[in-house]
Amino acid sequence: MSSTIKVAVIGAAGRMGREVVKMVLEDEALQLVAAVSPSAGAIDAGALVGKPNTGVTVSATIEEALEHSGADVMVDFTVPAAAYHNTSTAIRYGVRPIIGTTGLTPEQIEQLDKLCKEKGIGGLIAPNFSIGAILMMKFAAEASKYMPHVEIIEYHGDQKLDAPSGTSIKTAELISQVRQELRQGNPNEEETIEGARGGYYNGFRIHSVRLPGVFAQQEVIFGGYGQTLKIRHDSYERAGYMPGVNLAVKKVMTYAGLIYGFEHLMD
Numbered sequence: 690m691s692s693t694i695k696v697a698v699i700g701a702a703g704r705m706g707r708e709v710v711k712m713v714l715e716d717e718a719l720q721l722v723a724a725v726s727p728s729a730g731a732i733d734a735g736a737l738v739g740k741p742n743t744g745v746t747v748s749a750t751i752e753e754a755l756e757h758s759g760a761d762v763m764v765d766f767t768v769p770a771a772a773y774h775n776t777s778t779a780i781r782y783g784v785r786p787i788i789g790t791t792g793l794t795p796e797q798i799e800q801l802d803k804l805c806k807e808k809g810i811g812g813l814i815a816p817n818f819s820i821g822a823i824l825m826m827k828f829a830a831e832a833s834k835y836m837p838h839v840e841i842i843e844y845h846g847d848q849k850l851d852a853p854s855g856t857s858i859k860t861a862e863l864i865s866q867v868r869q870e871l872r873q874g875n876p877n878e879e880e881t882i883e884g885a886r887g888g889y890y891n892g893f894r895i896h897s898v899r900l901p902g903v904f905a906q907q908e909v910i911f912g913g914y915g916q917t918l919k920i921r922h923d924s925y926e927r928a929g930y931m932p933g934v935n936l937a938v939k940k941v942m943t944y945a946g947l948i949y950g951f952e953h954l955m956d
């Protein structure tokens with residue numbers, strides 16, 4: 690293995706993908722070897738991010754991109770409908786997947802873990818690469834041990850495809866692992882407008898707000914006798930995810946099997 694890590698970026702023309710291309714080009718320890726965008730055309734990847742030519746021409750498909758790339762790692766920020774195919778294809782080529790795309794099902798994640806193990810390579814699926822968001826999830830899980838009445842409200846832009854967000858599902862899973870079993874609320878409660886109480890997850894509720902102007906926020910609210918506790922995280926820009934993606938690209942080289950959650954890389 691050469692000293693630089695060769696990286697393929699899938700969804701390179703997207704909002705997150707462009708940040709990843711920029712991050713890779715700015716780190717001497719990384720080398721951009723492939724970029725995929727179904728609609729950008731065969732342009733140089735540098736043009737996607739306003740940088741000089743890189744010598745990497747954007748490909749329309751992942752197969753075309755990985756065939757002769759020699760990539761060690763691929764980073765995928767695309768759409769839920771494409772992410773499973775992209776990930777399984779990368780694994781088939783022996784390229785370690787780092788998946789930021791949200792919306793993969795637990796069954797798909799399980800299957801991808803199996804494929805990684807069969808191939809003997811590492812991979813990561815992370816619904817959130819931001820360090821503050823990981824801390825918000827950890828603190829929320831801790832609080833739920835003492836204040837088990839909880840609801841999650843997550844806020845994203847109105848063009849987001851999946852609801853609830855991957856981060857809110859991950860938060861709910863972490864809470865469920867440590868919270869005492871409890872079905873909250875009035876057992877006779879009735880919704881006069883369908884969905885008013887949000888999505889049901891293991892005894893508590895998740896609410897998804899979708900509005901233009903919003904980027905990514907989440908609040909976890911705990912209720913107790915005469916008090917509430919709110920744990921809140923606000924993301925303001927996509928560049929804030931890049932230190933996490935950079936760390937993942939480097940650490941995934943040393944793992945075997947698929948890791949789910951960026952928190953496992955922070956220990």
Ligand code: NAP
Nearest residue numbers: 700702703704705726727728767771789790791816817818
């Ligand atoms: P976006 O701007 O809409 O970009 C998505 C890109 O996916 C588009 O540029 C599109 O390419 C590309 N695409 C669609 N189908 C494809 C395929 N079959 N193969 C390759 N590329 C394909 O979305 P975004 O805001 O960057 O978000 C992308 C994903 O990241 C979403 O699932 C979002 O929830 C997630 N996300 C995760 C984190 C995290 O920390 N894990 C943070 C933010 C967002 P064309 O432009 O060429 O059509």
